[in-house]
Amino acid sequence: MERTLVERVRSFNRTVTERVGALHDHFLGRAHALGEARLLWEIGGVGAEIREVRGRLALDSAYVSRLLRSLQRQGLVVVEASREDRRVRRVRLTAAGLAERAELDQRADAFAQALLEPLSVRQQVRLAAAMAEVERLLLASLVRIAVSDPTSADARWCLEQYAAELNERFDAGWDPARSISAQPHELTPPAGILLVAHMREAPVGCGAVKFHAHAPAELKRMWVAPQVRGLGLGQRLLAALEHAAREAGVSVLRLETNRALTEAIALYRRAGYEEVAAFNAEPYAHHWFEKRL
Amino acid sequence: MERTLVERVRSFNRTVTERVGALHDHFLGRAHALGEARLLWEIGGVGAEIREVRGRLALDSAYVSRLLRSLQRQGLVVVEASREDRRVRRVRLTAAGLAERAELDQRADAFAQALLEPLSVRQQVRLAAAMAEVERLLLASLVRIAVSDPTSADARWCLEQYAAELNERFDAGWDPARSISAQPHELTPPAGILLVAHMREAPVGCGAVKFHAHAPAELKRMWVAPQVRGLGLGQRLLAALEHAAREAGVSVLRLETNRALTEAIALYRRAGYEEVAAFNAEPYAHHWFEKRL
DNA sequence: CGCATTCTCTGACTATAGTCAGACAATGCG
DNA sequence: CGCATTGTCTGACTATAGTCAGAGAATGCG
Numbered sequence: 285m286e287r288t289l290v291e292r293v294r295s296f297n298r299t300v301t302e303r304v305g306a307l308h309d310h311f312l313g314r315a316h317a318l319g320e321a322r323l324l325w326e327i328g329g330v331g332a333e334i335r336e337v338r339g340r341l342a343l344d345s346a347y348v349s350r351l352l353r354s355l356q357r358q359g360l361v362v363v364e365a366s367r368e369d370r371r372v373r374r375v376r377l378t379a380a381g382l383a384e385r386a387e388l389d390q391r392a393d394a395f396a397q398a399l400l401e402p403l404s405v406r407q408q409v410r411l412a413a414a415m416a417e418v419e420r421l422l423l424a425s426l427v428r429i430a431v432s433d434p435t436s437a438d439a440r441w442c443l444e445q446y447a448a449e450l451n452e453r454f455d456a457g458w459d460p461a462r463s464i465s466a467q468p469h470e471l472t473p474p475a476g477i478l479l480v481a482h483m484r485e486a487p488v489g490c491g492a493v494k495f496h497a498h499a500p501a502e503l504k505r506m507w508v509a510p511q512v513r514g515l516g517l518g519q520r521l522l523a524a525l526e527h528a529a530r531e532a533g534v535s536v537l538r539l540e541t542n543r544a545l546t547e548a549i550a551l552y553r554r555a556g557y558e559e560v561a562a563f564n565a566e567p568y569a570h571h572w573f574e575k576r577l
Numbered sequence: 578m579e580r581t582l583v584e585r586v587r588s589f590n591r592t593v594t595e596r597v598g599a600l601h602d603h604f605l606g607r608a609h610a611l612g613e614a615r616l617l618w619e620i621g622g623v624g625a626e627i628r629e630v631r632g633r634l635a636l637d638s639a640y641v642s643r644l645l646r647s648l649q650r651q652g653l654v655v656v657e658a659s660r661e662d663r664r665v666r667r668v669r670l671t672a673a674g675l676a677e678r679a680e681l682d683q684r685a686d687a688f689a690q691a692l693l694e695p696l697s698v699r700q701q702v703r704l705a706a707a708m709a710e711v712e713r714l715l716l717a718s719l720v721r722i723a724v725s726d727p728t729s730a731d732a733r734w735c736l737e738q739y740a741a742e743l744n745e746r747f748d749a750g751w752d753p754a755r756s757i758s759a760q761p762h763e764l765t766p767p768a769g770i771l772l773v774a775h776m777r778e779a780p781v782g783c784g785a786v787k788f789h790a791h792a793p794a795e796l797k798r799m800w801v802a803p804q805v806r807g808l809g810l811g812q813r814l815l816a817a818l819e820h821a822a823r824e825a826g827v828s829v830l831r832l833e834t835n836r837a838l839t840e841a842i843a844l845y846r847r848a849g850y851e852e853v854a855a856f857n858a859e860p861y862a863h864h865w866f867e868k869r870l
Numbered sequence: 871c872g873c874a875t876t877c878t879c880t881g882a883c884t885a886t887a888g889t890c891a892g893a894c895a896a897t898g899c900g
Numbered sequence: 901c902g903c904a905t906t907g908t909c910t911g912a913c914t915a916t917a918g919t920c921a922g923a924g925a926a927t928g929c930g
Binding site: 400401407410411413415421422428 | 693697700706718720
């Protein structure tokens with residue numbers, strides 16, 4: 285219990301300060317400069333390539349190089365050329381470096397603990413719950429949805445994840461060849477549209493619409509990455525797709541889905557989709573829905 | 578609605594970052610260095626004494642002096658000697674300074690807005706509610722309770738506030754001379770004990786116990802400042818007083834209270850106090866409570 | 871009146887957190 | 901092989917955010 289409350293607070297601090305723009309791990313400093321402490325942290329227990337660490341922290345190469353030299357002088361890290369590519373250098377923590385990192389970790393724990401300590405247990409629980417809610421919603425507000433080319437790397441990745449998930453969740457697996465098609469050209473304007481959601485550069489969801497000249501448009505390829513479920517992204521994607529469809533002159537949207545996809549079905553119902561009789565022969569479908577825009 | 582959501586987010590940011598230790602108003606910067614922006618902000622619309630601003634921001638006198646010189650060169654502030662004491666200098670914003678401050682204000686609003694914008698209205702409302710809860714509890718965790726000398730300035734201030742509030746809330750006012758006494762010597766160990774709660778140096782509540790050799794100890798002078806009500810401070814004070822009483826060997830605590838003090842009565846009941854027959858002749862009391870520790 | 875104190879300011883200094891240009895070595899590719 | 905590219909490093913520089921010592925003016929107090 286105690287443990288998870290502390291974790292909550294720390295996790296919350298990370299998120300909030302990222303959103304708020306500060307690096308504030310100020311309390312981690314004092315032993316090392318903040319820059320060194322952040323680097324020490326980011327290197328991690330198993331070591332990492334310098335370029336990778338630099339990318340994650342978005343720091344200048346010269347600056348990182350100097351920070352590493354300083355950490356090296358203090359005996360906290362070793363830097364060595366990578367096996368595969370001798371231009372690339374890897375950095376890892378020495379025993380002293382690991383100890384230092386554990387110390388930072390402990391100070392952050394103590395900080396979180398000091399924050400909780402004056403509160404009653406009930407208050408601590410409520411604080412943790414509210415922090416979780418704030419964190420969740422701040423993360424949700426980091427997600428951006430944009431029209432995407434279905435052949436782009438991120439779009440393909442999402443569509444692959446979608447396929448893999450259907451294949452796992454459907455009783456009989458999922459073979460796209462047997463299912464109604466949603467080829468790249470069908471999801472590219474003016475034939476259709478594909479939206480991809482990103483969180484901090486990483487693709488985390490998608491959804492598409494296929495337009496038809498004399499029939500309702502079809503909703504396709506709705507997928508939300510597991511790590512962002514519960515953030516309301518499905519609803520946002522759906523709303524964005526409906527908006528795009530309306531812009532394209534669509535008046536009725538419809539879709540079919542498999543009984544295994546219970547969250548999706550609940551999402552469609554919540555969004556005002558009504559179950560209708562089968563309007564196609566999709567072999568994997570158990571439910572057909574329709575909504576007038 | 579929109580307005581209060583933005584305010585919520587901003588208010589939350591202020592609190593969180595203070596707790597987390599960062600000055601992060603980083604997004605306020607870019608036009609001026611962060612230091613200058615903070616100063617501009619702290620001076621406020623009506624001007625202030627330099628020493629006051631310096632105290633609030635906890636900055637070095639030399640540093641503030643230089644920052645002010647810089648703001649002065651930019652035509653944003655004027656510094657002039659105070660009327661009453663010509664050693665003291667006052668600073669106030671010029672028209673340009675006020676405009677600059679409004680600009681910062683607007684940027685902070687835009688920042689908060691950008692954070693809310695991707696969310697659905699329901700999510701925005703939930704975010705604001707969770708932020709408020711977090712803020713409330715973080716504030717609560719800033720409050721520290723300590724044993725205090727009843728003659729100290731902070732203790733006297735709390736006791737005066739207590740008296741003023743009773744005088745206002747009781748139907749017939751409150752005259753301490755007619756009420757059971759709680760003189761400084763009665764609230765000083767070993768005769769009794771006074772706890773004062775502080776939030777960021779400022780006194781925000783108090784509570785006392787009078788010990789009696791052959792009778793139950795008496796709870797006295799429970800008061801919580803209006804601006805920190807709803808933070809559970811009453812419960813914490815009560816718990817701390819009970820703890821102190823138990824340490825002093827007290828086995829039964831009792832108290833009397835006026836029917837106007839409904840929150841206090843609810844607090845005592847929640848904390849396990851049971852209403853008993855009048856055990857003294859306090860003229861202002863309507864209810865008598867007792868708890869076995 | 872004179873001495874201590876208060877408030878502000880200047881000068882001199884430091885650490886942190888960078889940025890930018892370019893050198894150098896390893897690698898990839900035609 | 902030669903040339904472009906990639907990854908890292910060094911040198912030179914900058915802005916920010918301070919700190920510390922001490923000077924000087926105004927004030928308070930005995």
